């Protein structure tokens with residue numbers, strides 16, 4: 449069985465082609481880069497519509513698969529930006545109905561965890577999913593992926609990106625902050641906000657920008673921003689590990705590229721005698737294969753949807769999805 453998965457929740461239009469043996473035959477994407485400022489939903493959607501056909505052709509060519517060999521089409525129906533989601537949904541529906549292939553809408557966050565499990569061999573991890581649009585600590589309990597902690601305001605990737613933009617660093621900000629943080633020498637106290645199991649990064653971001661405007665050293669501020677934000681992420685992940693007694697920790701999402709965050713999580717996992725996993729970056733970032741693979745898991749476990757069931761949902765939470773394959 450071969451599934452073609454479409455990812456379009458934010459800036460990435462991705463197509464993945466995956467077999468039910470878990471072989472990733474193609475992982476092709478095109479990323480919308482705003483000329484300046486943050487991501488504009490309508491412009492992202494226009495980008496996705498413009499590249500859809502070419503990306504599909506590239507994916508089929510890469511996989512050496514003809515469209516009539518595809519047995520299932522899946523797409524990310526949320527959470528994400530409405531216009532971007534609808535573009536992916538439209539592409540998926542068009543392929544499904546024109547070629548008469550079954551269609552499944554899958555959840556973006558579930559898909560990040562599932563491709564991570566496939567790629568790393570982790571069986572039952574506590575997952576820290578950190579990206580430009582999401583920040584959640586997720587673990588499987590009682591038939592669903594449960595959220596053990598999440599941001600109450602902005603995602604951590606967005607915190608790094610907006611800080612970088614405000615202090616004049618190029619986009620995307622995360623890698624720039626990481627680069628400058630290596631030269632930071634002094635820790636500057638910044639707001640550390642953990643509320644119960646939840647996190648908050650907007651006050652941290654605002655205060656870091658304010659301290660820069662007040663003449664604070666940029667290297668020290670990048671270092672301090674990372675240390676503060678990542679310590680909060682590790683604290684919440686650690687409590688989820690302690691609570692669930694799971695023996696695996698997985699890091700995914702675009703912010704997983706950060707070496708300091710990896711190091712901090714690896715240390716924490718070690719203290720709990722848990723194994724630590726990070727998928728390759730191509731599968732941490734938003735990607736088509738994660739959507740295709742989740743489609744396969746769902747389909748093989750009896751999930752079926754009619755066309756009218758495949759509506760997008762900007763706020764579709766990971767813990768609303770039944771997981772019959774686990």
Ligand code: AMP
Nearest residue numbers: 579580605620621622623702703705706
């Ligand atoms: P995604 O939303 O999953 O596509 O990931 C994009 C986010 O990851 C953006 O917020 C980037 O700034 C962030 N990011 C990418 N590389 C790094 C890095 N090395 N350190 C921190 N954040 C990063």
Ligand code: MG
Nearest residue numbers: 579701733734
């Ligand atoms: Mg994502």
